[in-house]
Amino acid sequence: MSTTNNFPKLHNATWPGIVGKGPDSEPVIPFDDLLAYTAAAEVNGIKFDGVDIGLLDPHVDINGGRDEANRLADKVAAHNLKIGSLVAPIWAGSAMGSKESRTVFVDMVRKACQFAQRLNELGIRPYGVIRIDSSCTPSDWAADPAGNTKIIAETFREACDVAADYGERLAAEGEICWGGMHSWKTMIDTLEAVDRPNIGFQADMSHTFLYLLGYNRPEDRILPENFQWDDREALTEGLRELTRALRPWTIDFHVAQNDGTVFGSGSHDKTGRHCLPNDPNGKLDIAKDAGHWLRDEQGRLTKAFNHICWDGCMFSNAVLNQQQTWNDILAALISVREAHGWQA
Template identity: 65%
Template structure:
């Protein structure tokens, strides 16, 4: 088969849950695992999965027997576990990082439980890379009422979360989505990470579908680098993405390959954020392989090797798309191409 050995290629399990429950039912974890296990592209297979630690997939309150069963299930398919989403949002038991009271307590409880689950999976031999993913669980308008003060509160919450993660030997990654206050623009994301000031523990999770919208200034027009009508101008898009990636790449410790057509999308209870498109979508504005390299390679063009696996995020795809095996074959093919272009040998 040839090609590079790293980064390993993972598939996200949360597209089976995020945005579901209203017009479409959730897709069971085993179904998502089946599709991942069956995917094939040029003789390549997925190496692992990234998890969503919430019902009906994996409860954040899962007991040790269930963690063992999860490890047996995933490991028995020849897959590894990488990163996982901690359910820090109020609707599923968490709380806002901007609330210094009960919200912070609930946020930190979710982080603690997620770290414990992932540490246990590591001890069971089915996990050797990855982070705990968090957001601020705060709306943009609420944050905008007092940007400096609210960023300081969220940074304090993040520092406390870092203490918890460090105790478990874990790292945290904050994913920049335009729907989360304090993380909704590339400059505000840098400000929050710098204010947290724990670079050995917390970093940034770049998702190509979300981070492309940073260049347009969605929810933060003062930080726009290009206009929507410039998305088809590859030179302009490349220059804007270079500015964003130069600012955030030093913090990037987790990475989602994705495509975006320049629009936003919300589904179910999830606010509008960068639309995830199919890898083969002709309306996609990104050159997936080229633009992945903006994140995965340093200014010298050499791989940063900041993460041992990368993931595909198909968040809020329709169920008919998610349950079509060709979807996952096409996604895997795109990820193999990214690794061939920007990966490395062990």
């Protein structure tokens, strides 16, 4: 296997140890365990470069200030890893909620930016963004699409202004379970309404893939209702249309696999079903299809971000507690970098 390319850097995510876990599901996987699995993964001498982190209890105390950021940096550095993008825990509020709820939303962004600032000062975080969503449902949004998009945009705009004070960019997650972000068209409408230079889009090969099928917004589907999965030409053309629209906004990227269905567990509602990279039901050619996001219409590398991250939520603990799982995930990331990476 060629190892010429050293960019984009390869990151694992820590939030799969939390999302879909909890009292009504399986136990949360400890942060230290996820770091250990990440650091131990190796494929032909190549290892993960870092982790993207959800600033979520019980892994991280968002109210812990500098001491908590220092603790986090020390843990990650001890495994010879870097930190990239951070997930702001905005769900105690809502971008479409009451004035008080929206204030909480923006305050969580502020705290995430403060964490980021300290990690940057410590030299552990050389790249990355702050990830957000609208923290509201598509059905609630649908009660007043124009009015609710305006409210979400106002909240995002305020959050962007806060982030700008820390030199941070915000990435709105392309996932079908968030109101105003649940289709590719509503996502673009929301981003355009925000009208700030430091907001962009976080593409996920699994979540964003569902935009093609129009879940939660059938009128915006790209693939026909009678689409057959063995029609690779139509799927490729659908991905081209989708990425043509969203690529200019994309500032953060998740490598993932999807089987074309939705799934939810724990407190996380229906969303794109993540599959392991070698799942026989996976609909994506990971290395090839990542290129729709990482290259422009002429096939040139965009180099729009310095790292890519694997996202695989809602797998069972039995799967996540196997080292081979992480080796296979690393291999998928390597295949993307070999196909669409660069040397720097």
